Amino acid sequence: xxxxxxxxxxxxxxxxxxxxLLIYYSLVQVTPPMPPAAVAGSELWQEYGCMExxxxxxxxxxxxxxxxxxxxxxxxxxxxxxxxxxxxxxxHSKRIHVSLTEREADEMxxxxxxxxxxxxxxxxxxPVVEEMGLKERKNK
Amino acid sequence: xxxxxxxxxxxxxxxxxxxxxxxxEEKLYCSQVAAIPYFLAxxxxxxxxxxxxxxxxxxxxxxxxxxxxxxxxxxxxxxxxSILWPLLGCMGASYxxxxxxxxxxxxxxxxxxxxxxIFVLTTIGILTSLMFGxxxxxxxxxxxxxxxxSIAVTLAIFFYxxxxxxxxxxxxxxxxxxxxxxxxxxxxxxxYVPNIINYNQPTVSELVRYWVIHxxxxxxxxxxxFGVLAAFLLKVSSLERKRLExxxxxxxxxxxxxxxxxxxxxYYWIGLPTLWQWVGGIFSGVQIISIxxxxxxxxxxxxxxxxxxxxxxxxxTFGFIIASVCYHIMGxxxxxxxxxxxxxxxxxxxxxxxxxxxxxxxxGALGMMVLAISTYVLTRKAELTRKEYLLSWWGFGLNNLGLxxxxxxxxxxxxxxxxxxxxxxxxxxxxxxxxxxxxxxxxLGGACFAAGALLYAKQILWxxxxxxxxxx
Numbered sequence: 001x002x003x004x005x006x007x008x009x010x011x012x013x014x015x016x017x018x019x020x021l022l023i024y025y026s027l028v029q030v031t032p033p034m035p036p037a038a039v040a041g042s043e044l045w046q047e048y049g050c051m052e053x054x055x056x057x058x059x060x061x062x063x064x065x066x067x068x069x070x071x072x073x074x075x076x077x078x079x080x081x082x083x084x085x086x087x088x089x090x091x092h093s094k095r096i097h098v099s100l101t102e103r104e105a106d107e108m109x110x111x112x113x114x115x116x117x118x119x120x121x122x123x124x125x126x127p128v129v130e131e132m133g134l135k136e137r138k139n140k
Numbered sequence: 141x142x143x144x145x146x147x148x149x150x151x152x153x154x155x156x157x158x159x160x161x162x163x164x165e166e167k168l169y170c171s172q173v174a175a176i177p178y179f180l181a182x183x184x185x186x187x188x189x190x191x192x193x194x195x196x197x198x199x200x201x202x203x204x205x206x207x208x209x210x211x212x213x214x215x216x217x218x219x220x221x222s223i224l225w226p227l228l229g230c231m232g233a234s235y236x237x238x239x240x241x242x243x244x245x246x247x248x249x250x251x252x253x254x255x256x257x258i259f260v261l262t263t264i265g266i267l268t269s270l271m272f273g274x275x276x277x278x279x280x281x282x283x284x285x286x287x288x289x290s291i292a293v294t295l296a297i298f299f300y301x302x303x304x305x306x307x308x309x310x311x312x313x314x315x316x317x318x319x320x321x322x323x324x325x326x327x328x329x330x331x332y333v334p335n336i337i338n339y340n341q342p343t344v345s346e347l348v349r350y351w352v353i354h355x356x357x358x359x360x361x362x363x364x365x366f367g368v369l370a371a372f373l374l375k376v377s378s379l380e381r382k383r384l385e386x387x388x389x390x391x392x393x394x395x396x397x398x399x400x401x402x403x404x405x406x407y408y409w410i411g412l413p414t415l416w417q418w419v420g421g422i423f424s425g426v427q428i429i430s431i432x433x434x435x436x437x438x439x440x441x442x443x444x445x446x447x448x449x450x451x452x453x454x455x456x457t458f459g460f461i462i463a464s465v466c467y468h469i470m471g472x473x474x475x476x477x478x479x480x481x482x483x484x485x486x487x488x489x490x491x492x493x494x495x496x497x498x499x500x501x502x503x504g505a506l507g508m509m510v511l512a513i514s515t516y517v518l519t520r521k522a523e524l525t526r527k528e529y530l531l532s533w534w535g536f537g538l539n540n541l542g543l544x545x546x547x548x549x550x551x552x553x554x555x556x557x558x559x560x561x562x563x564x565x566x567x568x569x570x571x572x573x574x575x576x577x578x579x580x581x582x583x584l585g586g587a588c589f590a591a592g593a594l595l596y597a598k599q600i601l602w603x604x605x606x607x608x609x610x611x612x
Contacts, residue, residue: 026407
């Protein structure tokens with residue numbers, strides 16, 4: 001092996017090794033295993049291609065609501081009503097949001113609840129004006 | 141004295157002609173001819189991508205329009221193609237310049253052709269399945285499981301062929317250009333394999349997905365393209381190899397360290413430890429140094445060129461290379477760095493700012509470099525006519541104008557979205573309604589981009605088709 005090859009290999013392996021260690025350290029701390037209903041819900045999420053419009057954990061489309069914390073913002077009843085009688089999808093006046101059967105709605109809600117419980121380090125952030133208002137109130 | 145001056149002028153005029161004759165006579169290796177389809181297909185896919193994306197964008201700003209492709213399908217098409225055709229071009233460029241640098245044929249020509257057809261058929265399969273709504277729910281990698289296995293097979297063939305070809309040329313082993321290409325091919329495979337499987341746990345799914353979305357783009361493809369660019373500059377300019385390889389070693393070392401750990405800037409808010417905010421923020425800065433060295437390499441290349449000698453194809457090639465380096469600096473590095481800082485990213489993440497960065501980085505920086513190499517290879521034996529040459533520049537201009545319009549509109553939309561939604565606390569739907577005019581400008585930019593891409597692809601493909609017999 002030539003000197004450049006050895007040097008290059010050492011740098012590459014050291015970097016990959018360091019990165020692998022960080023990934024391992026991160027994975028052992030990941031949120032506990034998903035309940036079966038949430039797993040089924042995640043499959044529905046993938047099957048219906050929800051991320052083409054919605055985002056979860058900061059990935060996905062920007063044309064509709066970010067759903068990372070939706071299960072903590074809306075009640076189960078509200079979510080169930082939404083899936084049973086979905087509204088049209090703005091800005092489209094004719095296209096209706098996909099509807100789910102009762103069982104599918106259960107699974108999707110379980111999935112969204114699981115996602116909302118992930119520690120995202122306070123993301124999405126509350127609007128700055130709200131944060132400032134809270135601080136001012138605390139100071140008073 | 142006058143006679144001597146006259147003679148020296150005559151010799152100076154004759155010299156470039158002799159050089160260009162020598163280039164024309166230079167024969168392509170069989171492996172380089174076998175790699176030609178790798179430069180043709182990306183042009184077709186680019187035209188298709190820009191058309192479908194424009195339809196998708198139009199569906200968002202002019203709703204209820206009876207168009208064949210809606211937002212969801214257009215977006216899925218657009219995202220998948222945006223990583224697939226540059227990959228195909230990178231593979232072709234690797235093969236072409238591996239031969240150039242090792243001065244011998246590739247290990248297997250059959251594998252080159254087999255890999256190409258598997259890849260193209262898989263891409264067509266992916267697009268067809270997306271049309272029928274078969275999605276797997278991973279952004280950019282929406283296609284169903286068998287297609288991912290198929291892509292992994294092509295990557296394995298690519299890696300095997302590149303490695304065997306490298307090992308068969310002991311005299312040239314250790315060249316940084318070759319090491320960059322070989323390491324790029326290893327990373328492509330290594331980072332893709334974990335993505336074949338679907339992960340239900342959203343944090344794990346995101347963690348692994350960025351090995352393709354971030355590391356493929358900013359590490360594997362960059363490694364290949366930096367190696368290819370250096371090999372190209374060594375071929376067409378009088379740049380000294382030793383000097384260039386020394387800079388390339390530093391650049392690639394910084395790239396490997398910087399890009400790998402900068403993956404962290406995608407891990408801030410997905411349920412992983414806070415540690416990534418430090419890692420991602422710091423190493424995004426290291427990435428910038430590596431990209432600055434790209435600018436320096438281009439400067440060296442340009443100052444060691446004899447501009448009079450450049451044929452029309454080479455002039456176009458340099459147009460794309462210069463544009464690519466500008467987008468590297470402007471969109472990929474500068475905008476990328478700003479939105480990679482955790483303090484800013486907390487507010488700008490998942491807004492149109494990310495989309496602006498993706499357009500500049502995926503197409504502006506990487507795609508344009510692939511187009512540069514495609515142009516170079518496809519015009520080696522095929523001389524562009526004056527008309528084709530001018531129309532190609534028009535295509536290039538429209539394409540860039542379109543990209544800049546899209547990028548600017550998305551950047552403004554992103555900044556406004558960040559301010560309105562995340563600072564002022566205005567409702568999401570009200571914010572989106574406010575952004576519609578900017579998204580409309582984005583769509584106009586997209587249409588301009590598509591027109592440029594179509595015009596350019598048509599000129600180069602037609603020029604190749606007219607002269608295809610010279611490539612055999």
